[in-house]
Amino acid sequence: MPWRFDAFEAYKFCAAVPSVHRRTIASVPRYFHTLVASRTTHLGTLTPLRLVTSAHRCPIASVPRCFNTLSASSLLNITFMNTSGSEEEFCNERTSLMTTESPPLSSYHVETGISSLEDTQTKARCPITNESNNREARHEGVSVERDSTADSEDEEMSLKYGAKHVIMLFVPVTLCMIVVIATIKSVSFYTEKGGQLIYTPFTEDTTSVGQRLLNSVLNTLIMISVIVVMTIFLVVLYKYRCYKFIHGWLILSSLMLLFWFSFMYLGEVFKTYNVAMDYPTLALVIWNFGAVGMVCIHWKGPLQLQQAYLIMISALMALVFIKYLPEWSAWVILGAISVYDLIAVLCPKGPLRMLVETAQERNEPIFPALIYSSAMIWMVGMTEHSAVQQPSHQETNSDEEVGQSHHDNTEDNRNMVVPETEVHGAQSRTTSAVELEEERGIKLGLGDFIFYSVLVGKASATASGDWNTTLACFVAILIGLCLTLLLLAIFKKALPALPISITFGLVFYFSTDNLVRPFMDNLAAHQFYI
Amino acid sequence: MTASVFFGCTFIAFGPAISLFLFTIARDPLRVIFLIAGAFFWLVSLLLSSLVWFIAVQISNKENASVQKGLLIFGVVLSVLLQETFRFGYYKLLKRANEGLMALSQEDAMPISIRQLAYVSGLGFGFMSGAFSVVNILADSLGPGTVGIHGDSQHYFVSSAFMTMAIILLHMFWGVVFFDACEKKRWWAVVIVVLSHLLVSCLSFLNPQYEGSLIPAYVVMCVMGMWAFSSAGGSLRNLKLCLTCRDKDFLLANHRPR
Numbered sequence: 082m083p084w085r086f087d088a089f090e091a092y093k094f095c096a097a098v099p100s101v102h103r104r105t106i107a108s109v110p111r112y113f114h115t116l117v118a119s120r121t122t123h124l125g126t127l128t129p130l131r132l133v134t135s136a137h138r139c140p141i142a143s144v145p146r147c148f149n150t151l152s153a154s155s156l157l158n159i160t161f162m163n164t165s166g167s168e169e170e171f172c173n174e175r176t177s178l179m180t181t182e183s184p185p186l187s188s189y190h191v192e193t194g195i196s197s198l199e200d201t202q203t204k205a206r207c208p209i210t211n212e213s214n215n216r217e218a219r220h221e222g223v224s225v226e227r228d229s230t231a232d233s234e235d236e237e238m239s240l241k242y243g244a245k246h247v248i249m250l251f252v253p254v255t256l257c258m259i260v261v262i263a264t265i266k267s268v269s270f271y272t273e274k275g276g277q278l279i280y281t282p283f284t285e286d287t288t289s290v291g292q293r294l295l296n297s298v299l300n301t302l303i304m305i306s307v308i309v310v311m312t313i314f315l316v317v318l319y320k321y322r323c324y325k326f327i328h329g330w331l332i333l334s335s336l337m338l339l340f341w342f343s344f345m346y347l348g349e350v351f352k353t354y355n356v357a358m359d360y361p362t363l364a365l366v367i368w369n370f371g372a373v374g375m376v377c378i379h380w381k382g383p384l385q386l387q388q389a390y391l392i393m394i395s396a397l398m399a400l401v402f403i404k405y406l407p408e409w410s411a412w413v414i415l416g417a418i419s420v421y422d423l424i425a426v427l428c429p430k431g432p433l434r435m436l437v438e439t440a441q442e443r444n445e446p447i448f449p450a451l452i453y454s455s456a457m458i459w460m461v462g463m464t465e466h467s468a469v470q471q472p473s474h475q476e477t478n479s480d481e482e483v484g485q486s487h488h489d490n491t492e493d494n495r496n497m498v499v500p501e502t503e504v505h506g507a508q509s510r511t512t513s514a515v516e517l518e519e520e521r522g523i524k525l526g527l528g529d530f531i532f533y534s535v536l537v538g539k540a541s542a543t544a545s546g547d548w549n550t551t552l553a554c555f556v557a558i559l560i561g562l563c564l565t566l567l568l569l570a571i572f573k574k575a576l577p578a579l580p581i582s583i584t585f586g587l588v589f590y591f592s593t594d595n596l597v598r599p600f601m602d603n604l605a606a607h608q609f610y611i
Numbered sequence: 612m613t614a615s616v617f618f619g620c621t622f623i624a625f626g627p628a629i630s631l632f633l634f635t636i637a638r639d640p641l642r643v644i645f646l647i648a649g650a651f652f653w654l655v656s657l658l659l660s661s662l663v664w665f666i667a668v669q670i671s672n673k674e675n676a677s678v679q680k681g682l683l684i685f686g687v688v689l690s691v692l693l694q695e696t697f698r699f700g701y702y703k704l705l706k707r708a709n710e711g712l713m714a715l716s717q718e719d720a721m722p723i724s725i726r727q728l729a730y731v732s733g734l735g736f737g738f739m740s741g742a743f744s745v746v747n748i749l750a751d752s753l754g755p756g757t758v759g760i761h762g763d764s765q766h767y768f769v770s771s772a773f774m775t776m777a778i779i780l781l782h783m784f785w786g787v788v789f790f791d792a793c794e795k796k797r798w799w800a801v802v803i804v805v806l807s808h809l810l811v812s813c814l815s816f817l818n819p820q821y822e823g824s825l826i827p828a829y830v831v832m833c834v835m836g837m838w839a840f841s842s843a844g845g846s847l848r849n850l851k852l853c854l855t856c857r858d859k860d861f862l863l864a865n866h867r868p869r
Contacts (some may be wrong), residue, residue: 552743596661601743608771
């Protein structure tokens with residue numbers, strides 16, 4: 082199975098900079114953007130280059146948020162009422178290995194126009210270091226013309242690619258939600274009241290509705306202020322380059338999540354199904370699960386295994402939130418965090434925006450916070466000027482992508498890569514020729530996964546309308562995600578991903594639970610069909 | 612009320628729809644997106660009709676059972692009309708989006724044809740409609756209970772499943788016919804689609820006399836199916852060629868040897 086490592090190795094060998102990729106990758110984060118049409122850029126950039134630079138525009142919004150909650154919780158987890166420390170999603174700075182591979186389609190951010198990024202790149206001619214980033218940046222700065230004549234062709238392809246990327250996000254989000262819903266419906270532990278997080282100290286067991294509302298608002302204020310403080314803390318840490326601190330933090334958090342939370346989860350599942358399990362076996366299972374998870378997430382591993390782990394830890398995190406957030410507080414927090422996301426990303430002085438800008442100035446990938454990344458095929462094409470064919474190293478996500486050759490979209494002045502070149506090592510994969518439209522990955526911050534799953538999980542846990550409400554929230558969230566990506570394509574600037582989905586989700590939750598449910602129940606009672 | 616009832620009813624209700632999805636839609640991301648968007652539109656139409664019904668119920672006399680039943684019938688009719696309105700709205704939206712894209716891309720070929728959109732959106736409507744009708748019932752069928760203990764019909768689950776299957780397929784056929792009629796500006800066809808939807812829904816008022824509701828619903832489904840098939844370009848000749856695997860165009864397009 083091709084590992085990401087190979088991609089990195091291949092990258093090192095690909096000295097030439099195929100223009101192909103530039104366009105490809107360049108357009109990846111903005112696949113909808115016709116502006117991006119760099120189909121005819123003559124000098125190429127190495128794919129990873131682009132990917133990395135694109136990586137700069139990675140989902141910033143999710144980074145700090147997840148980091149905040151992470152940091153806050155890890156600092157305070159000992160004081161939790163129930164020993165389960167709320168391990169928030171943790172940000173992990175993957176190496177350039179990771180970032181080189183897939184361009185982040187940040188559902189949050191896509192920096193404004195490729196032109197702005199280009200300028201940054203051209204200006205920032207960093208000396209070559211061992212950092213692939215810098216090397217890339219140098220190559221990157223070489224050329225940057227966009228040929229707008231290719232826009233039209235791009236448009237249709239962009240739509241297809243756009244669609245593919247949307248689906249690449251739909252699938253993991255759906256999987257995460259399914260895991261959460263399945264757990265909520267079967268394991269009763271996560272719907273029992275078991276105390277509250279330290280961030281939501283006010284109880285909701287009050288006598289009056291007004292008091293309850295007030296308590297939930299106060300809880301929300303506390304939670305959001307913790308998040309804001311942590312975001313600012315993160316930005317400060319990042320500004321002063323305290324990378325080791327951040328790394329350590331992340332590793333600690335993922336340790337807790339992978340070992341402790343999954344142990345709890347497994348325990349509850351066994352209790353639910355009355356499975357007898359001895360401690361040695363359990364220890365072995367948990368140890369293997371956790372160790373492989375740590376390796377996959379923080380180091381190298383097969384892509385799909387890594388994706389699976391990320392989905393699992395997002396689901397675990399979401400389950401913890403669902404259990405420990407009181408009902409009304411959860412809804413208000415969801416709403417507030419969407420507003421916060423909106424503000425933090427769109428306001429000029431927002432912490433997230435500052436983080437992005439700092440990272441761009443330094444030409445580094447912003448913490449690939451625990452970011453879910455999908456497909457990673459990238460191809461090395463040939464440059465205009467060099468007749469050398471570089472071997473391409475692919476990691477195919479599916480054969481389908483490999484097989485896609487849009488011959489009708491070929492560039493005239495572009496040389497196609499011939500597949501079947503093998504790269505050093507056994508793990509090469511051949512790819513079919515072609516172009517540009519290859520699989521580029523998409524990155525989505527885990528914070529998104531978590532909050533979407535919290536919404537759907539809460540809907541399935543607390544709604545009396547049961548499955549209808551869950552279904553409605555699920556569809557609403559997916560449509561919100563789709564719309565967010567569409568808006569991203571239209572406005573071509575950084576947009577937060579949470580607000581639209583969460584708004585739709587909340588609207589549909591409350592309306593389905595209160596309006597649709599009685600209607601459908603009545604219809605079902607009489608067996609009327611609409 | 613066991614797993615067998617659950618699985619049986621699930622597969623009856625969703626079998627055709629899921630296989631349609633898996634074989635024709637799952638591979639193409641654009642179609643999946645439009646399917647989910649279609650489901651969303653249906654959901655919004657249901658929301659609006661529930662809102663109106665809810666308000667009507669709140670201001671009415673809650674004790675009176677016949678008034679409530681009348682309001683429910685009104686709700687059903689309103690819901691059907693709203694669904695068809697939203698189908699039309701979805702059609703308009705897709706047309707506009709397609710036109711916009713075509714204008715931008717200056718290409719002749721659209722990434723997805725209006726016929727595919729009709730099929731996909733119809734199926735989206737069907738999925739959501741079927742899911743909302745039957746999922747709660749299926750969930751209940753897993754648990755313990757006795758069907759019809761108070762004298763209601765024993766065939767509640769099975770009949771619900773069959774009705775749901777009919778509705779899902781009907782939505783798909785309605786989608787195809789509707790979009791085709793809108794494309795060709797044949798408004799009488801649109802009216803017939805709306806009327807047939809109303810017919811099927813109103814037939815369900817006859818439940819639990821399933822002979823009165825299920826059989827005509829299936830008849831309507833077959834008729835609509837044939838109409839949809841012919842409006843999508845099918846004909847007896849095509850069908851024969853396809854079934855005997857001699858359809859060159861299809862085989863060529865799918866790179867399959869004869």
